[in-house]
Amino acid sequence: MDEATVIPTPARHDENFWSVVMAPVEPAWSEPGDDDTFEMDGKVLDAARALAERISTRAHAYRTAGQPFDAALMAAPDLQLALLRSLYEARLSVDRLAESAATAAGRGGASYTQLGAAWGGIRRQSARLKWPHAVVKRPADESIPLDYAGGAAVIHHDPGADAWWYTATAADRQEEESEAAYGTSAEAIARATEFLLTHARPARQDTA
Template sequence: MTSTEITQEERTELEKALYDALNPLASAIRSRESGLPEARMWAADPVDVTLSVLAAWKVVDAEVKRLTAVAAATAGSYGASYEQMGAVWGITRQGARKKWPDAVTRPATAEAPTGATLKLFGGVAELVQDPSSGGWTWAAEGADKTRGGAEEDIWYATKEEAAAHAGAFLREHAADLS
């Protein structure tokens, strides 16, 4: 795996993007707390303004942690190990297992897989391989209880392709992404 260190230019661009995303959130929080219009946020008492910014960063921090857990679960669903996730995150295998306890599931048997379960966004998809053609299909139930699957007679060349379609369905039918 390549290094995840970023250049100063990349850091500057990231900071700009984060501030661009944060400012509307901080303004909305400040407006709700003060009853003032969002446009007047920066004219308020500096302590109140900076506390609104801090509150917005707390919201962003919680969302980053949630999305990180989703990314770990996705990596695990594609076969990444805790050792690999730990290496990427800069922690041990045990640390990764503790941080994302449900990200990696162990196969029930040692036989060659003919199916797989994908758990994302609160829903579940079953991926099934056709023994004769080797193609893959999927059926899923989203977190909102909507059921769906690959169209009849559609077989994907790889498990990953079927999983991508199933994952898109589960994302579309997540209970709450906000």
Template sequence: MTQIEATEAELAALDKSLLDALTPLASALRARATGLPEDRMWEADPVEVTLSILAAWKVVDAEVERLTAGAARTAGSYGASYEQMGAAWGITRQGARKKWPDAINRSAAAGLEPSAVELFGGSAELFWAPTLGGWRWTGRGADGTHGEADGSVSFGTKETAAAYAGIFLREHAVDQG
């Protein structure tokens, strides 16, 4: 995945949105910390006021971390590798694995391993296609014909992909007698 940078306009819009979201949170935190009514809670030493804003950013930072981890788990559930997640985040594969250790369910990932089907003198490989969110197959019949799942078709289970691969292999078997 190519890293695409945000434009200046996009960053300015993001800054505005974040500051708009931060203001009520900072006000609520400041009001609870000081016990002052809302119309007076910002009347204080500037250091105290700015520390309240900093505390609100810490809450936002923790929430962004939580949402980011959720996005990494979602990407992992669709078959993204730590290498791909690291590239999207601008870090190494190892860095992504350390940052989001539970993003890829090892047992689920093991179920996504490619496998082979050999029938009617031909063979096909079944593989998970993460960009399509499903299983595909490619194979060569006993008569030498190459085939694969049509276009952008993917199957919900490995077994369904195997069934379609089996149909192809049967259609391209060499008559034995």
């Protein structure tokens, strides 16, 4: 039997959606193949080239002159330097996104061993050094801070209701305060993560 057939797949509106989603599936992923990595390389290169064209002084000169930017211009050494600068930004983006993913996974119950396995098979100690705040042991009712997708949230426990709730401010400055309606901290973390991801794009600043 195919493994996918034994993994529950509730719809978003189902009552048990979050309890099922927050129960880890093992294995969490299948190893990417060559086609997957080639496709990833292509998408990263496309994104880096787009940024290189925006920051390149030569490309800026072409835009100012009203001249089309021919793809052959990418052969210019200065364009390749702009591409290299763009790839550095891509690496920084990967680091930020990896920290967000590790934090969300760790606060949702993943161990440093699991985080290390996902990050190319590094050891548990190395994963702990890389993301020291991803997995935090704390009293069961202590508030849990969460940084994700450029925003931040705090998961709280309401002892009177014996339920969890969250406050969150997303990257686009949208704010949300939930009801104390979640039976576990993991479910509240998942809902806060969903909100932060939905509002991940920073608000555009108007320039005079």
